Amino acid sequence: MYGFTLLSENEITARKPHTCDWCFTKIPVGEKYVKFVYIYDGFTRESFHPECYAAMNTTASISDSEERCTCKHKRGEVCNA
Numbered sequence: 001m002y003g004f005t006l007l008s009e010n011e012i013t014a015r016k017p018h019t020c021d022w023c024f025t026k027i028p029v030g031e032k033y034v035k036f037v038y039i040y041d042g043f044t045r046e047s048f049h050p051e052c053y054a055a056m057n058t059t060a061s062i063s064d065s066e067e068r069c070t071c072k073h074k075r076g077e078v079c080n081a
């Protein structure tokens, strides 16, 4: 049984490098990013550029039971799949 539970969603400044889970490019130290923590089939912590997070939310409801697509997106690009 799966459910989506949002734990936190904050835009913060990176204190260590991260990789964006939407465009898979680097988020350097000092840059703002969205830290997105939820439970969906396990505890998951993801990082996004703010514009990538917006693109993801434009693409699909984050609480949708559908799996997120696995295609490659450019930074800030809305998914067309």
Ligand SMILES: [Zn+2]
Residues within 6 Å of the ligand: 020, 021, 022, 023, 024, 025, 048, 049, 052, 074, 075, 076
């Ligand atoms: Zn990104």
Ligand SMILES: [Zn+2]
Residues within 6 Å of the ligand: 069, 070, 071, 072, 073, 079, 080, 081
């Ligand atoms: Zn996609």
